[in-house]
Amino acid sequence: xxxxxxxxxxxxxxxxxxxxxxxxxxxxxxxxxxxxxxxxxxxxxxxxxxxxxxxxxxxxxxxxxxxxxxxxxxxxxxxxxxxxxxxxxxxxxxxxxxxxxxxxxxxxxxxxxxxxxxxxxxxxxxxxxxxxxxxxxxxxxxxxxxxxxxxxxxxxxxxxxxxxxxxxxxxxxxxxxxxxxxxxxxxxxxxxxxxxxxxxxxxxxxxxxxxxxxxxxxxxxxxxxxxxxxxxxxxxxxxxxxxxxxxxxxxxxxxxxxxxxxxxxxxxxxxxxxxxxxxxxxxxxxxxxxxxxxxxxxxxxxxxxxxxxxxxxxxxxxxxxxxxxxxxxxxxxxxxxxxxxxxxxxxxxxxxxxxxxxxxxxxxxxxxxxxxxxxxxxxxxxxxxxxxxxxxxxxxx
Amino acid sequence: xxxxxxxxxxxxxxxxxxxxxxxxxxxxxxxxxxxxxxxxxxxxxxxxxxxxxxxxxxxxxxx
Numbered sequence: 001x002x003x004x005x006x007x008x009x010x011x012x013x014x015x016x017x018x019x020x021x022x023x024x025x026x027x028x029x030x031x032x033x034x035x036x037x038x039x040x041x042x043x044x045x046x047x048x049x050x051x052x053x054x055x056x057x058x059x060x061x062x063x064x065x066x067x068x069x070x071x072x073x074x075x076x077x078x079x080x081x082x083x084x085x086x087x088x089x090x091x092x093x094x095x096x097x098x099x100x101x102x103x104x105x106x107x108x109x110x111x112x113x114x115x116x117x118x119x120x121x122x123x124x125x126x127x128x129x130x131x132x133x134x135x136x137x138x139x140x141x142x143x144x145x146x147x148x149x150x151x152x153x154x155x156x157x158x159x160x161x162x163x164x165x166x167x168x169x170x171x172x173x174x175x176x177x178x179x180x181x182x183x184x185x186x187x188x189x190x191x192x193x194x195x196x197x198x199x200x201x202x203x204x205x206x207x208x209x210x211x212x213x214x215x216x217x218x219x220x221x222x223x224x225x226x227x228x229x230x231x232x233x234x235x236x237x238x239x240x241x242x243x244x245x246x247x248x249x250x251x252x253x254x255x256x257x258x259x260x261x262x263x264x265x266x267x268x269x270x271x272x273x274x275x276x277x278x279x280x281x282x283x284x285x286x287x288x289x290x291x292x293x294x295x296x297x298x299x300x301x302x303x304x305x306x307x308x309x310x311x312x313x314x315x316x317x318x319x320x321x322x323x324x325x326x327x328x329x330x331x332x333x334x335x336x337x338x339x340x341x342x343x344x345x346x347x348x349x350x351x352x353x354x355x356x357x358x359x360x361x362x363x364x365x366x367x368x369x370x371x372x373x374x375x376x377x378x379x380x381x382x383x384x385x386x387x388x389x390x391x392x393x394x395x396x397x
Numbered sequence: 398x399x400x401x402x403x404x405x406x407x408x409x410x411x412x413x414x415x416x417x418x419x420x421x422x423x424x425x426x427x428x429x430x431x432x433x434x435x436x437x438x439x440x441x442x443x444x445x446x447x448x449x450x451x452x453x454x455x456x457x458x459x460x
Contacts, residue, residue, distance in 0.1 A: 044415075046416060160417075160421075161417065161418075161421040162417040162418075162420040162421035162430070163421070164426065167426050174424050175422065177447065177450070180422055180451065182418055182450065182451045182452070182453045183418075183453060184414075184453035184454065229422070229447065229450045229451055232450045235449055235450075235452065235455035235457070235458070236452070236453070236454055236455025237450070237453075238453035238454070239453055239454050239455065260414055261414065261416070262414040262415075262416030262418060262452075262453040262454060263416045263417070263418055263453070264416070264417070264418030264419075264421045264422055264451055
């Protein structure tokens with residue numbers, strides 16, 4: 001039997017949110033242990049690898065060619081009839097950004113956490129939480145199949161979309177069918193991608209989601225799809241719709257697949273509760289993914305920094321109660337919640353649009369110069385050309 | 398269990414890509430990914446079929 005361990009802060013999960021939490025807790029002087037069930041941090045990749053960049057500085061991540069494939073100039077949104085609306089950096093305000101090598105990115109963040117003092121255990125999975133009264137005081141774990149216990153003053157659930165830690169502790173993290181996407185992606189070579197843009201195809205080609213093309217290099221791209229579970233009728237929907245889209249696009253049909261990745265993505269409103277006595281949830285485990293874009297790295301890292309700092313404070317004060325963790329609960333909400341909720345409402349509306357309406361929206365946007373891209377300006381442009389379409393969106397205007 | 402449909406998760410790798418989407422969506426938390434094997438707890442599963450929808454490659458069958 002492996003030896004039982006004790007630590008100040010235990011982080012379950014070595015993805016970006018976990019590493020970021022570990023790093024900031026360690027920097028504030030806490031003893032931090034991060035456990036990762038895989039044998040290699042960051043691998044296999046489960047990500048489209050598109051990422052905005054304006055937030056990196058805020059959390060202390062230094063951009064590096066080791067994990068950046070390329071920097072795009074903008075995004076192109078394709079309507080069902082394949083009219084294009086281009087979003088560039090000028091009016092998207094830095095929302096567009098990098099295509100990254102996610103395994104290298106995750107490893108860099110784990111290195112940063114380790115260099116700040118975090119101990120890391122690989123091949124180590126949590127199998128349950130330890131409780132003392134109602135309080136979480138660590139986890140039961142397995143390393144190389146050997147069971148042992150880790151006791152911690154503060155436990156962090158950073159265990160991703162399939163998060164167990166929160167559920168074991170009694171925090172409701174279940175999702176409605178309409179708040180989940182099923183995703184599949186191929187990395188394809190010999191394709192006609194444009195390295196200046198990330199491309200998004202909307203409408204019935206991907207019910208309740210979109211098809212994405214994120215270029216990794218000249219002729220090499222991640223070609224993926226997300227479909228909303230509430231709109232799926234047949235099994236293997238993600239694969240069926242993605243294969244169909246590729247077959248209908250000669251520039252991609254001629255490509256060769258060199259990798260396949262699947263995954264689940266939450267597209268939900270923010271959780272009502274992300275802390276309990278002794279425990280905080282962060283990142284995908286706390287359903288912090290942007291419900292409109294499906295992007296989760298930025299939000300996970302931003303919340304991770306706050307989470308790490310609050311965890312260290314709890315260690316120093318000896319108070320790891322849910323009340324003490326309100327600083328994290330309030331902190332991440334102040335920074336992220338309004339946008340998460342607004343984008344969830346926008347997602348709820350978008351997934352209900354017909355292909356015809358999508359076409360009209362993109363058509364209306366093509367003709368105008370938007371100074372700043374936001375929901376209000378988009379709707380104004382659509383109202384000028386197709387007043388009947390905006391009737392459905394009165395609430396947003 | 399009498400009267401219950403059978404659920405089959407193909408996790409030998411012919412279809413399954415080990416993405417854990419099914420693990421994450423299970424409302425009863427009864428699907429487990431252990432290295433390269435996915436199992437579910439027959440006694441807890443209610444055959445709600447959410448995992449069938451979530452699986453991007455159709456590796457879960459119910460019938």
